[in-house]
Amino acid sequence: METTSILENLNDNQKNAVCSESKNCLVIAGAGSGKTRVLIQRIFWLISSRKISPYSILAVTFTNKAASEIKKRLQANLRIKIENMWVGTFHGICYRILRKNYSKVGLPKNFQIIDADDQLRLIKRIIKESDIENDQIQPKQYVWYINKKKDESTRSSEVKPDDFVTKQYNLVYSLYEEYCRKVGLVDFGEILLKVVELLTKDKETFIYYKNLFKEILIDEFQDTNSIQYKLVKILSGNENSIFAVGDDDQSIYGWRGAIVENIKKLQKDLSDIKVYRLEQNYRSSGNILSAANNVILNNSSRMGKELWTEDSSGELIKFFSAFNDSEEAKFVVEKIEDLTKGDFKRSEVAILYRSNAQSRIFEEYFISKNIPYRIYGGLRFFERAEIKDVLAYLRLAFNTRDDNSFERIINTPTRGIGEKTKSSIREYAAKNNLPLYYAIEEMCEKKILTNRIVESLYGFMKAIEKIKDSFKIENLPEQILEVIEITKIKDMYSSDKNEQARSKIENIDELVTAADFFSDENQFDDIPIIESFLAHASLEAGEGQGSEWDDCVQLMTLHSSKGLEFPIVFLVGLEEGLFPSRLSLEEGNLEEERRLCYVGITRARKLLFMTYSQIRRQYGTEEYQMPSRFIGEIPTEVIEEIRPTKGESFFKSNLNDNNSILIGSRVMHKKFGEGTITSSEGNDNNARVQVSFDKVGNKWLILALANLEILK
């Protein structure tokens, strides 16, 4: 590839970053400024101009989607085997390293990855079996504790608990650790932690990887947590180059351990690092950018950056104040109906909300109007119970010590093994220090169980043995088909005639197709394909739902909208307590909520609608909602109110007798503190006042949104 073609269509700042001669680079890239493009072009540039081997480049992303996007674009331009390049998620890359080095970190060859759901089940079992009774701590909290510790690369043995509760948490952590080690299970956090330990303890391995990865590129750097940062630092070995791309204003996963400060830390930790800023936006029109810029301006901890565009200012942002949530949904759906009758496809429209519960009411209206829609989120393919059941059979056959899988399927489909039998198996297993599967083998031989149960257990064991035989089948889809037959899992649902059961059967059939797809792209030649398929199932849970290709209106949370863009965006439920969410406010996370708002606004290309509902039904009761402070942070010049056909204007109805507001009045604002009104302009829905605040100086505020308190 020619250097000139690499630089084609890049602006000066993008070019400078792509061809930077600096050893380390940090690219602060605003929303829609072409950051992924820069990362990919950088890879091309490294290969063509700097003659770096493609296999010496490590490119890390957070999602499988981003990783496959990069791979796809690389494949289109490079005539090499992309599968052998090191492009993937943190977890995917680390899994690949572990596959090669499992024995060095004490893992068995057939170690298995467990997902979040497996992890929770396992914790629940451990709590039950070890008689740790504590109603105050829920299983999920233990999971949270363990994952947090692993993200900080701390083992249970390294924690010195000084209070009872921490002691309890850490006890469960140590039991969990012990169990996973014994059985050969790794959770998501463990995959990274094991690699960090491997690289810090085994010098030879460290040197191997340090010499391998000459160039390390990381996407979405603002989302790295402590262990991921550590990993990058270790792999760089203070020798290799780091090229990090990120946007501090789009850090929305702080609650999950992501540390925005890692961006600043990187600048401090690396001596030779050059910072590039990408501020030209190629996505949204001027008014939308103005709204985004002004909202994010209210955050104090920022690296500073202002988006601009060569595009025109475009349409004003449409604001609609609904009487209640049902009117809000009706407005949005009818508007979409109008827009899609015109120039827009349904798939070009997205509804973004803060919490999943908000989707319901929109669904109702879409259904009644017969408009196809698609909700993102929810269970993904490999997370579905029926799929996990089939996989649990495979896992158990693969590793008969896997009690977690055993528990999952011992009575699925039902074979008369109830809670009582299960607990006697557990008891026997514990007493003889055996995995559950070996326990039932012994128990059947020793005739401790009733004939009926022995018979049923034999049936189960026979199925597992048959699955073991099926491993000889070389063709993966055929093998999966065979396993589905053996388990008789479809019979469970075939008697049921309802929609749910039918879709479960469809999903199980779909698993064969998934296996078929997978056999084409398997990257590990040294292990049985079935094994890498199981890893794939855990690491890459698959897309949410089918029918992706249909022309549907897109519904999703603000979080899942990150990285996407739509010509038309509806940002709904702009209410205090909902967005920004009450819980976040209580935890002092207003700035992250504001970044979420920034993410939401910058998803829109041409048209942005924002809605607010005065009354919202929540938890069964109707509640009066205050408009979100974020609305007030958008300059009035770029907003246009859409008024319902009937009823009063939002701005007017909220202007409670403003006669009392006169120039010279002393007022109190939640954020800016006390001040004096110095002038006013406009009226009704546009009334604005200028306030001279004692601490922050002059500000223009929309009267209706500012919530000013008049002081006597």
Added chain:
DNA sequence: TCTATGGTGATTTTT
């Protein structure tokens, strides 16, 4: 083993 009942609690979720 299945189903009915009551109590509880309620964001966001890349892997």
Added chain:
DNA sequence: TCACCATAGA
């Protein structure tokens, strides 16, 4: 309100 759980009874 509604989904999720644990427990009780059929």
